Amino acid sequence: MSAAITLFDEQGYEETTIAQIAAAAGLTKRTFFRYFADKREVLFNGSDELIEDWIAAVAAAAPEASPMTAACAGLDPVAEMFVERHAFARIRARIIAANPELQERELIKLQSLAAAIKVELMNRGVSENAAILAAQSAVTVFHVAFARWVQQDDPTAFRQLMDESLDELRSVTTA
């Protein structure tokens, strides 16, 4: 992933071949394909882990937590998981912003996350409507905070940006 992101950053995503990535990482192409189905997967490889960590946190939220509090429980482990990925995330965000097909893929991954949170909230006894609304809102908070986090220099600022984004969502929706 590190070799790939460096090449994407230096010479462009479209221009980088799997052979180049494998060579830079000291791997054969065959070994590359043991880890990633294609070049795009290098950029989206972390999203399954993100969803798993987020859902585990929703499941572990206190039984009396509100739907929104439970939905947002995933923000803690995710902020922590991302601290060491700041440099990667910044380059990745630039690549995705420049490529409509990757933007679509990113939106779909975010919607997969929202769908998974919704299901987990319903497992907790939340009604379907409230589950969708809380899940979508939590993902929007994450998405807005993420966009701000990759634009600034402090890798540890993510949790704070999430709190600000959540506060702002609450004030925007009730105004």
Next chain:
Amino acid sequence: MSAAITLFDEQGYEETTIAQIAAAAGLTKRTFFRYFADKREVLFNGSDELIEDWIAAVAAAAPEASPMTAACAGLDPVAEMFVERHAFARIRARIIAANPELQERELIKLQSLAAAIKVELMNRGVSENAAILAAQSAVTVFHVAFARWVQQDDPTAFRQLMDESLDELRSVTTA
């Protein structure tokens, strides 16, 4: 569109050919392609009009309207536009629910709507963060109300369902 949706409903979306749609509508295939680039476009043809009507309403909202009120101004014309499309929308919703590729297309259209609302809010002087949060929230309200509307029998219920969905969003995000 009417001929196509009837065929999709009777024999399945995948199984329906453009030749069959054209024949049922009394058109040649060539004429079909003057209106739609492909079969999928029959299902997504209304989304540009939806976005245009929604954005015009945001632009026309009172200058003192809050970002959320302005973002939600599009709900009125859209609810009205959909009244006469209830039968179409119900069949369409079933087809999309059964086809992951169409679900992705639907999510991307909803995100295009959110992006357009965001831009229009920023044109009104709303900050980027507040614009994203209000736009995403308004689209979520629409999406939830739409899913409920196609599940029930009254074509005129959409506006009421939107209000309920907006109230529920406000109570969910602040709980």
